[in-house]
Every structure is written in structure tokens, then in C-alpha cells.
Amino acid sequence: MSVFRVVVTGASSGIGAATVRAFRAAGWEVLGVARREDRLRELAEETGASVFVADLTVQSDVDALRDHVEATGPVHALVNNAGGAKGLESVEASSVEDWAWMFEVNVLALKRVTSALLPLIRRGATERGVGDVVNVTSIAGHTAYVGGGGYNAAKFAAHALTAVLRLELSGEPLRVIEVAPGMVKTEEFALVRFGGDRARADAVYDDVPEPLVAEDVAEVIVDAVTKPRHVDLDLVVVKPVAQSAPHLVAKGALAVRTPDGD
Template sequence: MGKKRVVVTGASSGIGAATVRLFREHGWDVVGVARRADRLEALAQETGAAVFTADLTVQADVDALRDYLAASGPVNALVNNAGGAKGLDSVEAAPIDDWAWMYEINVLAVKRVTSALLPLLRASISPAETDASANIVNITSTAGHTAYIGGGGYNAAKFAAHAMTEVLRLELNGEPIRVIEVAPGMVATEEFSLVRFGGDEAKAAATYNNVVNPLVAEDVATAIVGAVELPAHVNIDLLVVKPVAQASTTLIARGPLVPRA
């Protein structure tokens, strides 16, 4: 069998870009998908990955992605990474547009891409290989498992993404398709908090103030690639990845980590 190919959404920065790089280092063919063509082209030049520009909240773009993939080779794995948060407002005060945006990108876009690419994932599985499998990896968040003040819209979207992932695993039972959820905690990336706080750099930076070694994008990429490269009969249903300084969604040590006397 030739090289395997993985599709990574949200590939223009952060966890998505790091995942593209690591899959390429491990010898995979990769298609990175995102809205920003300039960033994708830079990533393609750096890694040798193929790229496809698409807004995953637009069905026509998702259909075009599906058609491109069908014409260009197999799809052995899909990493649904595109997502994001906006604001830390209360449920009462939050702008409804922020909630709609979060639901569109964190839930409906994942559903669109999964529905479009599942036939291609199935087609990649060779009946001659008894240990063959295809893979769907949904990147959610600890916010999809534990609610917190100010997280209402993001919690709601990621709880929905978590539920959708569990339902999909039930629906695909009996097929050699693994459904994996990776739920990161605090990850210091160049854009997540900036987007959440509307470009306010001071607020974004304060999220990580005095936190010793928050996760970086490469840590999450290692978890994603590791889960996909396990033997085909092994499924990681849910992998929660947090820095040691983060005991829970809301309990974060700020300052040096030291043994108690």
C-alpha cells in the first residue's frame, strides 16, 4: 500500500499547522484546509503538504473540497480541528452573533466535513487488509466537558461537538473507522485568545500570565498523530490533554510548581 493521506482542517495556524508538520515528518501525505490562502501557501512551501482553501461554514466550499479529494487520492484520516471561541460574556449579556459563529465553526462545520468525507474514508479501506482502518479525529476542548463562568457559548458549542463525536462512534460501530476525540486544555497558541478577546493583545496575554509551561500546539499535535498511528484495532475514545499547572478547567496554578514541604 502507498502512503496514507490525512486531511487537517484549521491548518493555517496553531494546532492545525503543527499537526500538518508532524504528519509530514512521519511520512504522511497531508492536505491542509483553511480560509487563509497566504498562510496555507507558506505552510505548503515549508512542509510539502498539499493545501486547499475553503470556508467550512459554506456548503459549496465543503463540496469543492470533497470533489478535490476524490479526484486526487485516498483519504485515510480526517482531523476536524477548525474551531474557535469568541468572548467571555455571561449567558445573559453575550452577543447572539458570537454564539452563532461558535456553533457554526465548532459544530456545523465539523458535521459538514464529516458527512462529505465519510464516503471517501470508507473507500480508502482495503478489504484485503484485515487490520485496515480509517480515522476521524475531532478536536474539542476541556470546555466541552466542564462548564465555567463566561464560557456559555463556547461550552455549549464544544459540549455539542463532544456529543456529536460520541454519537458518530455509535453510528459507525461495525465499520473499521475509528472515532477519536482529543480535548485540549490550556494551549498557548498565537491566535486562539486573540480571537476570543477581539484582538486585545493584553487580555490574550493575561490568560497565560505566570502559568508554567502551558501546552503549545506541538504538544497537541503529538497526541493527535500518536492516536492515529496506534495499531488499527486500538481506539482512543477520548484523550484529555492539559498542562500540569492546570488541574481543571478553572483551577490553574500561577507561579512556580514546587513540592509541598
């Protein structure tokens, strides 16, 4: 049986690290990519994955990643997971620097890596029969919400990029898959968003019954990539049952309502 290989960005924590673990459990070779070498080394020791240290907002790092991938064997799938949010201020009051950072990591890094690795994925598709590009976006890329500001804008852009790429690749044996998570409780997302304020980050999840965890999203990603080659999950929106929309999250235990609404 052939062994396939996937590149996973943002692999040092959260959804990225969980995705590395999930692909390894499914028998895939994995190259995990992130900036933090210490985290990557720990993940490699735990899972047997290969790792590569790169800042995906730096073109020379992305070029080095491409050269490394090409030199070390075929690649059959790419999971563009690197991203993040900063701030929850209004459009008027928010920081332009925060917006620039969000566009760099959520949009431009995605474009850089996709452009660099797509030719290699084409080659892998010849062997496997299909190649995959999975872009991990967010429900923030589909529904605006108060305080979303730059994160909404960046993830809407990532959603649009994904849709255009799918059109551009029409006729090729390549699947372009968007996985758009809702509320996912990870160790860092909210902490980064609130500038390291642990109390504020933890409060996001207070009294929310069973928010998603990184492993839930990783399972969806692996399932999409391992579908039969003629099956394409263009868009998968995955939210906890407690979250109806970005701005509407139930607090406390979920309970069935009686017909009269009580």
C-alpha cells in the same frame, strides 16, 4: 510501504498547522484546509503538504473540498480541528452573534466536513485496514466554567456529535477519536476570543508554568491515528500539569508540597 493521506482542517495556524507538520514528519501525505490562502501557501512551501482554500461554514466550499479530495487520491484520516471561541461574557450578557459564530465553526462545520468526507474515508479504510476521524474539541466540552457560555455549549455539542458518530459507525473499521485539549498557548486562540485585544489575550497565560503548545496536541493526534488498527483512543484529554480544570490553573513555579501542606 503504503503512503497514507490525512485531511487537516483549520490548518493555517495553531494546532492545525502543527498537525500538518507532525503528519508530514511521520511520512504522511497531508491536505491542509483553511480560509487563509497566504498562510496555507507558506505551510505548503515549508512542509511539502498540499493545501485547499475553503470556508467550512459554506456548504459549496465543503462540496468543492470533497470533490478535490476524491479527484486527488484516497484519504485515510480526517482531523476536524477548525474552531474557536469568542467572548468571555455571561450567558445573559453575551452576544447571540458570537454564539452563532461559535456553533458554525465548532459544530456545523465539523458536521459538514465529516458528512462530505466519511464516504471517502470508508474507501481508504479498505486499503489501510482502518480509517480515522479525529475531532479536536476542548475540555470546555466536558466541564462548564464561568464565562464559558457559548464556547461551552458549542464544544459540548461537538463532544456529543463525536459520541453519536462513534455509535453510528459501530461494526465498521473506523475509529472516532476525540482529542480535548486544555490550555494551549497559540498565536491566535485567545486573540480571537478577546476581539484582537493583545494585552488581554497575553494575560491569559501570564505566570502559568509551561502551558501546552500546539505541537504537544499535534503529537497526541498523530499518535492516536498511528496506533495499531485494533487500538482506539476514544477520548484523549490533554492539559498542562499546571491546569487541574478549566477554572483552576496554577500560577508561578510548581513545587512539591510537604506532608503538612507547607
